[in-house]
Amino acid sequence: MSNDSKADKLPTQAETVIIGGGCIGCNTAYHLTKLGKTDVVVLEQGQLTSGTTWHAAGLIVAGLLKSESECEIYTHGRDLYANLEKETGLSTGFTDIGYLQVAVNEERVHELRRVAPFMRRHGINMHEISTKEAQEMFPIGDLSNVLSAFYIPEDGRANPVDVTMSLAKGARMGGAQIFEGITVTEILVKNGTATGVKLSTGETIIANNVVICGGMWSRQLGATAGINLPLQAAEHYYLITEEIKGLPKNMPVLEDPSTHTYYREEVGGMMLGLFEPVAAVWNIEHIPETFSFGEIEPDWERMMPHLEKAYTRVPSIIDYGVRKFFCGPESFTPDLAPLVGETPELRNCFVAAGMNSLGILNGAGIGNVLAHWIVSGLPPVDVTSINVNRFSKCENTRAFRRDRTPELLGREFGQHYHNDSPRTARDVKRSVLHDRLKSAGAFFSEAHGWEATDWFAPIPEQAKIEKYSWFRQNWFEWHAEEHKAAREDVILMDLSLMSKFIVQGPDACALLSRLSCNDVDVEPGRIVYTPWVNEAGGFEADVTVTRLEQEKFLVICGENSHGHTEMRMRRHIEEGECVTILDTTSATTQINIHGPKARELMRKVTFADMSDEAFPFMAAQEIDIDYSVLLAIRITFVGELGWELHVPCNHAVQVYDRLVEAGKEFGLRHAGIQTLSSLRLEKAYRDFGIDIDNTDNPIEAGVEFGVRLDKEDGFIGRDALAAIKDKGIPCNRMLQFLIEDPEPLLYGNELIYLNGEQVGHLQVGAYGHTLGGAVGIGFATTPEPLSEAIIEAGNWEIEIADVKFKATASLQPLFDPKMERARC
Numbered sequence: 001m002s003n004d005s006k007a008d009k010l011p012t013q014a015e016t017v018i019i020g021g022g023c024i025g026c027n028t029a030y031h032l033t034k035l036g037k038t039d040v041v042v043l044e045q046g047q048l049t050s051g052t053t054w055h056a057a058g059l060i061v062a063g064l065l066k067s068e069s070e071c072e073i074y075t076h077g078r079d080l081y082a083n084l085e086k087e088t089g090l091s092t093g094f095t096d097i098g099y100l101q102v103a104v105n106e107e108r109v110h111e112l113r114r115v116a117p118f119m120r121r122h123g124i125n126m127h128e129i130s131t132k133e134a135q136e137m138f139p140i141g142d143l144s145n146v147l148s149a150f151y152i153p154e155d156g157r158a159n160p161v162d163v164t165m166s167l168a169k170g171a172r173m174g175g176a177q178i179f180e181g182i183t184v185t186e187i188l189v190k191n192g193t194a195t196g197v198k199l200s201t202g203e204t205i206i207a208n209n210v211v212i213c214g215g216m217w218s219r220q221l222g223a224t225a226g227i228n229l230p231l232q233a234a235e236h237y238y239l240i241t242e243e244i245k246g247l248p249k250n251m252p253v254l255e256d257p258s259t260h261t262y263y264r265e266e267v268g269g270m271m272l273g274l275f276e277p278v279a280a281v282w283n284i285e286h287i288p289e290t291f292s293f294g295e296i297e298p299d300w301e302r303m304m305p306h307l308e309k310a311y312t313r314v315p316s317i318i319d320y321g322v323r324k325f326f327c328g329p330e331s332f333t334p335d336l337a338p339l340v341g342e343t344p345e346l347r348n349c350f351v352a353a354g355m356n357s358l359g360i361l362n363g364a365g366i367g368n369v370l371a372h373w374i375v376s377g378l379p380p381v382d383v384t385s386i387n388v389n390r391f392s393k394c395e396n397t398r399a400f401r402r403d404r405t406p407e408l409l410g411r412e413f414g415q416h417y418h419n420d421s422p423r424t425a426r427d428v429k430r431s432v433l434h435d436r437l438k439s440a441g442a443f444f445s446e447a448h449g450w451e452a453t454d455w456f457a458p459i460p461e462q463a464k465i466e467k468y469s470w471f472r473q474n475w476f477e478w479h480a481e482e483h484k485a486a487r488e489d490v491i492l493m494d495l496s497l498m499s500k501f502i503v504q505g506p507d508a509c510a511l512l513s514r515l516s517c518n519d520v521d522v523e524p525g526r527i528v529y530t531p532w533v534n535e536a537g538g539f540e541a542d543v544t545v546t547r548l549e550q551e552k553f554l555v556i557c558g559e560n561s562h563g564h565t566e567m568r569m570r571r572h573i574e575e576g577e578c579v580t581i582l583d584t585t586s587a588t589t590q591i592n593i594h595g596p597k598a599r600e601l602m603r604k605v606t607f608a609d610m611s612d613e614a615f616p617f618m619a620a621q622e623i624d625i626d627y628s629v630l631l632a633i634r635i636t637f638v639g640e641l642g643w644e645l646h647v648p649c650n651h652a653v654q655v656y657d658r659l660v661e662a663g664k665e666f667g668l669r670h671a672g673i674q675t676l677s678s679l680r681l682e683k684a685y686r687d688f689g690i691d692i693d694n695t696d697n698p699i700e701a702g703v704e705f706g707v708r709l710d711k712e713d714g715f716i717g718r719d720a721l722a723a724i725k726d727k728g729i730p731c732n733r734m735l736q737f738l739i740e741d742p743e744p745l746l747y748g749n750e751l752i753y754l755n756g757e758q759v760g761h762l763q764v765g766a767y768g769h770t771l772g773g774a775v776g777i778g779f780a781t782t783p784e785p786l787s788e789a790i791i792e793a794g795n796w797e798i799e800i801a802d803v804k805f806k807a808t809a810s811l812q813p814l815f816d817p818k819m820e821r822a823r824c
């Protein structure tokens with residue numbers, strides 16, 4: 001055992017124990033000490049960096065970043081690595097040689113033009129340069145087929161071992177202790193809380209916080225404590241040539257998605273790294289603990305076609321010998337985002353793992369986020385897309401990891417179309433109506449294992465995407481018809497993927513009242529929309545709560561926040577309270593019927609009184625449809641009259657058949673989630689995890705109607721929201737935007753301009769077929785309070801791929817602002 005210089009003896013207790021001495025573990029320790037936490041112990045089974053970190057290529061390049069948090073996480077690391085030597089005396093090897101990304105087709109150029117302004121707004125100076133300039137920067141490459149290039153001068157490379165050693169020194173200087181040659185065999189647990197770790201020597205360390213930074217070993221270590229960490233190691237390659245005489249040392253890193261390759265200089269030769277479209281999984285069952293400074297025997301035969309393609313970008317490489325063809329394992333997650341945060345299974349057990357080949361460049365940002373999360377209980381950035389609690393167990397099965405992982409490396413370099421789903425590990429969770437919907441022409445997209453109906457083709461054979469594009473795709477007109485049917489006739493949507501929980505017991509109301517900003521202590525049969533916020537007033541969820549009986553509630557949220565919503569409820573049951581939470585998602589099929597003719601259709605299929613008097617808006621009742629008894633909830637996320645029908649799965653096919661048959665005379669159309677999105681954005685309805693997150697609050701987000709500050713007994717976050725409210729009209733407000741030109745499309749991240757000044761970006765966009773143009777919602781931030789008068793008088797523009805389009809901005813929904821259609 002080699003010990004930290006300051007300590008000769010392993011402590012028996014510590015405030016925080018970090019498992020793993022790679023880039024992530026050392027970053028987390030470093031950042032904890034920066035927050036004044038000195039009682040930090042890092043345990044490494046081998047030596048520092050001996051897992052994956054030692055062999056990383058050390059690219060510190062932004063790539064394509066599509067969220068504020070990604071930008072913040074990235075720039076934090078780049079800036080830290082550039083300056084850490086001043087603090088620790090140890091260089092990280094960071095040099096800002098720049099980063100060049102080349103595009104060989106119009107679609108890629110368009111994507112980069114869409115994203116570059118967003119990245120610039122968030123501190124990453126990506127700009128388009130001419131191919132001539134690119135060729136001069138990278139003289140050894142053949143850029144003859146390149147249409148355009150994008151350059152970030154501040155990016156570059158670092159030495160991953162030096163980065164980690166410098167961080168380790170910084171952490172030690174801040175009081176942390178680091179021990180090598182110590183294996184954690186078990187996470188100690190008491191009453192659902194991590195209390196420490198057990199070591200291979202039999203010793204234990206008692207700790208307030210246990211942090212898993214065990215890289216590709218994290219999954220199996222987590223499993224010993226029942227923690228679901230879906231990550232899987234895959235082979236990852238680079239090749240280094242012999243010295244190439246005259247190769248400039250300061251050439252930028254070049255990334256070429258068309259050949260799935262990156263290139264940079266390495267000790268006088270050329271390093272060529274690969275993100276091949278079909279990769280190889282490494283060790284599905286178990287990662288050997290003894291794999292220290294390990295390498296994998298390269299599979300030349302599999303990789304040769306990829307290398308040949310890579311050589312076309314830098315053809316002269318072929319004249320030089322190969323100094324090293326390296327293959328090492330790296331862990332990938334099902335959606336290519338890391339696993340970060342407190343585990344839902346264990347309190348005080350945190351994780352940062354599954355770095356998807358970006359662990360050096362994102363390590364510091366993630367270490368910083370996690371350190372703040374551990375210390376304050378709240379993450380400092382939007383974590384909805386990286387939160388460890390977003391996955392279900394099926395995504396961690398051997399079969400899922402085996403099937404999904406090979407696709408992931410290639411996706412890292414692929415185009416990032418808004419509607420592009422993974423091709424592998426499909427048909428995992430299917431609605432019981434799946435085959436019926438397929439026969440009706442459904443095209444399915446994937447969401448955490450669910451097959452979601454995206455849109456419908458007129459005949460099932462046409463249900464495919466002819467060509468992915470940033471412009472109108474082949475299904476656009478069919479989707480327009482679905483949208484029109486919702487506004488003029490009636491649509492049927494299968495939303496079985498929505499997450500549903502029955503919360504029951506004598507204290508169910510108390511629990512939900514504590515969590516909810518709105519008043520959920522209503523009469524049975526009433527539905528309440530409510531945000532849930534944290535102590536700082538930031539969103540934790542937005543849900544509907546339906547009171548079914550005095551002590552029985554139905555909580556519904558989006559599938560993307562399933563784990564988080566459940567965790568939030570379970571964590572807030574207080575000592576002595578009697579509440580049960582039952583996840584009924586897979587027991588219920590959700591069929592939504594919406595549109596002006598929804599009532600007429602419902603009257604055809606049920607004996608229940610569906611009139612507005614007997615069944616008002618925001619009411620829930622048990623009704624019958626033929627032989628089935630089901631829960632009908634009168635609510636809307638599309639701005640139309642209608643009902644969510646929550647049907648027991650064994651009745652769903654019968655109910656569906658009846659609705660489809662009866663719907664013929666009313667022009668019933670099937671509709672998918674593309675139409676859900678376009679309808680809800682015309683109504684400017686918010687969606688947690690897509691356009692609002694934990695860094696936003698209901699007042700600025702414009703859902704104050706769901707907040708009852710005067711609620712008896714208050715709620716979690718009440719005082720924070722009251723303080724925000726007391727400040728008066730916010731300077732930061734979520735607005736709805738409609739592009740006046742009917743041609744362009746919006747997807748989110750487009751910049752917002754007010755009177756020529758950049759004031760924000762869109763969170764999400766879709767095509768508003770009724771409004772006649774693309775619609776989106778996003779936060780605008782101004783120095784002055786953003787009053788209705790300023791909004792109305794303002795000259796608003798939205799920038800799409802370098803072109804500014806005139807837009808209408810509104811605080812109220814541009815479609816049916818008085819809510820007349822849903823309440824009729």
Ligand SMILES: Cc1cc2nc3c(=O)[nH]c(=O)nc-3n(C[C@H](O)[C@H](O)[C@H](O)COP(=O)(O)OP(=O)(O)OC[C@H]3O[C@@H](n4cnc5c(N)ncnc54)[C@H](O)[C@@H]3O)c2cc1C
Pocket residue numbers: 019020021022023024025043044045046047048049050051052053054055056057058059060182183184185213214215216217218221236237238327328329330352353354355356357358359360361362
């Ligand atoms: C070929 C290749 C090239 C790459 N290039 C880049 C790049 O250019 N830029 C970039 O950002 N990223 C790159 N990466 C990815 C990067 O290397 C990883 O994301 C990063 O090193 C992950 O760091 P980590 O700390 O999570 O994992 P690791 O470095 O593996 O650290 C985890 C540590 O935990 C220890 N451990 C595990 N279990 C236990 C236990 N039970 N008890 C005690 N200790 C334990 C392990 O021994 C290990 O040292 C590359 C990866 C590969 C394979």
